[in-house]
Amino acid sequence: MTDLSTLWEVGLPLAGAGGGLGYAKVRAPRVFWSLVGLPVATTRFAVTYRSTMDVCGLTVQPSRLRAFMVRNVARRPDVQPVPPKVRRVRASSTGLRVTLRLPAGLEPADVMAASERLRHAWGVHSVHVTETKPGFVELRMTGYDVLRKVKMPRGVPSGPMAVAVALREDGTPFVRDYLKVPHALTLGANQSGKSMYQRNLIARLARLRVALVGIDCKRGVEQKGFAPRLSALAITPEEASGLLDALVAEMETRFDLLSNLGASDVWELPDGLRPVPVVLLVDEVAELFLVATKKDEERRDRMVTQLIRLGQMARAAGIFLEVCGQRFGSDLGKGATALRAQLTGRVVHRVNDKQTAEMGLADIAPDAVVAVTTIPPDKPGLAVAGDTSGGWSRIRTPHLTAAEAAAICAEHAHLTPDIPALAPYRPVVPTFAKPAEPILVKPVPATS
Numbered sequence: 532m533t534d535l536s537t538l539w540e541v542g543l544p545l546a547g548a549g550g551g552l553g554y555a556k557v558r559a560p561r562v563f564w565s566l567v568g569l570p571v572a573t574t575r576f577a578v579t580y581r582s583t584m585d586v587c588g589l590t591v592q593p594s595r596l597r598a599f600m601v602r603n604v605a606r607r608p609d610v611q612p613v614p615p616k617v618r619r620v621r622a623s624s625t626g627l628r629v630t631l632r633l634p635a636g637l638e639p640a641d642v643m644a645a646s647e648r649l650r651h652a653w654g655v656h657s658v659h660v661t662e663t664k665p666g667f668v669e670l671r672m673t674g675y676d677v678l679r680k681v682k683m684p685r686g687v688p689s690g691p692m693a694v695a696v697a698l699r700e701d702g703t704p705f706v707r708d709y710l711k712v713p714h715a716l717t718l719g720a721n722q723s724g725k726s727m728y729q730r731n732l733i734a735r736l737a738r739l740r741v742a743l744v745g746i747d748c749k750r751g752v753e754q755k756g757f758a759p760r761l762s763a764l765a766i767t768p769e770e771a772s773g774l775l776d777a778l779v780a781e782m783e784t785r786f787d788l789l790s791n792l793g794a795s796d797v798w799e800l801p802d803g804l805r806p807v808p809v810v811l812l813v814d815e816v817a818e819l820f821l822v823a824t825k826k827d828e829e830r831r832d833r834m835v836t837q838l839i840r841l842g843q844m845a846r847a848a849g850i851f852l853e854v855c856g857q858r859f860g861s862d863l864g865k866g867a868t869a870l871r872a873q874l875t876g877r878v879v880h881r882v883n884d885k886q887t888a889e890m891g892l893a894d895i896a897p898d899a900v901v902a903v904t905t906i907p908p909d910k911p912g913l914a915v916a917g918d919t920s921g922g923w924s925r926i927r928t929p930h931l932t933a934a935e936a937a938a939i940c941a942e943h944a945h946l947t948p949d950i951p952a953l954a955p956y957r958p959v960v961p962t963f964a965k966p967a968e969p970i971l972v973k974p975v976p977a978t979s
């Protein structure tokens with residue numbers, strides 16, 4: 532029997548009567564796309580490429596030399612407009628990727644502006660346009676909504692600190708590369724999928740040679756399950772304050788080492804001398820800013836200062852920040868916006884108001900703010916990821932239960948590095964006592 536949960540809506544281009552191409556929406560398994568939709572869409576692309584580019588306004592007038600050759604050598608009276616040259620076509624389980632060389636007179640923005648027209652012309656779910664190098668663009672076409680049920684593509688991202696944590700709507704993985712973007716902020720309302728994002732991140736990082744450090748002031752409800760793979764965990768604001776002090780001390784020790792060895796960055800050191808990279812995961816940053824008494828205020832100010840110091844300097848020492856929260860504006864308290872400015876990787880899930888979306892994205896990718904406000908509540912895990920280049924994309928994490936993530940952490944517990952400065956915060960991993968062996972009593976007959 533067909534499992535209805537695996538059915539996908541596939542735009543299936545059909546050859547209609549009279550040679551015209553029709554378009555039918557059918558409910559079909561995802562594999563159907565690979566078996567039928569993809570070959571049909573590829574053929575349709577190949578057959579209609581020139582005419583589609585022409586009607587979508589993506590052709591230019593031929594050069595004089597070309598026009599001369601067409602008329603006098605090929606002996607054709609009409610000289611056709613020239614579309615971009617197709618340099619490469621690659622098919623994948625989610626769609627097609629086509630590399631185009633743009634002729635003089637066309638720019639990537641022209642192709643981007645026509646992407647909606649191309650999508651309809653070829654009957655695919657989406658067409659995304661990316662400039663790969665000057666003069667070249669890549670059309671990424673997907674045959675169905677890849678974010679509906681996320682399946683990560685195979686293959687590992689390159690780089691010692693890079694993990695594929697979610698899928699982009701163009702079918703490519705969203706890679707969190709700490710060497711490119713050292714610190715990041717994840718925002719979202721209740722039930723928007725923030726914990727799922729962190730869970731995926733931890734599950735991927737757990738496999739690398741990296742120390743994971745958690746701050747989860749909700750008494751550890753989110754992060755305690757990952758204890759076997761955590762080098763340190765703080766579950767109260769008091770512990771968080773001590774842990775941040777310890778991390779700053781560790782950063783200073785690492786700078787002493789760099790200075791003694793004449794290096795400016797831990798990645799310049801040979802493998803044997805390089806301190807293990809540390810990723811600090813803060814579950815709900817607002818908890819660190821909350822104050823009830825004057826004494827709390829001092830601790831809060833100290834913690835925020837330490838976080839800002841880590842944000843400003845820790846990258847070179849191999850310490851990276853991954854901060855999560857519902858909101859992150861100046862209303863949190865002193866130092867909030869200074870800290871936010873250090874967290875340049877931004878992932879914003881569904882939020883309760885436009886203002887929160889602006890807190891997350893307005894300073895780095897203003898166009899993305901509107902995209903955040905359109906995230907529907909019935910699609911938890913869907914988010915908008917922005918980067919400092921002003922670009923942004925819709926992403927969604929694969930579904931991963933807390934138990935699955937905890938199992939991955941337990942499996943990779945042997946990779947957990949010991950960092951002496953953080954030793955007082957190393958979580959105690961609960962060991963469950965083995966049930967006692969049942970005592971076998973030899974039955975004695977009642978009559979004996």
Ligand SMILES: Nc1ncnc2c1ncn2[C@@H]1O[C@H](COP(=O)(O)OP(=O)(O)OP(=O)(O)O)[C@@H](O)[C@H]1O
Binds near residue numbers: 721722
């Ligand atoms: N990528 C996803 N795919 C499918 N379901 C998801 C995804 N992300 C989150 N969910 C579901 O949405 C619900 C809320 O997710 P999650 O706990 O991560 O949200 P949250 O933002 O951390 O919420 P809170 O702030 O209340 O803790 C969960 O039931 C989870 O299973």
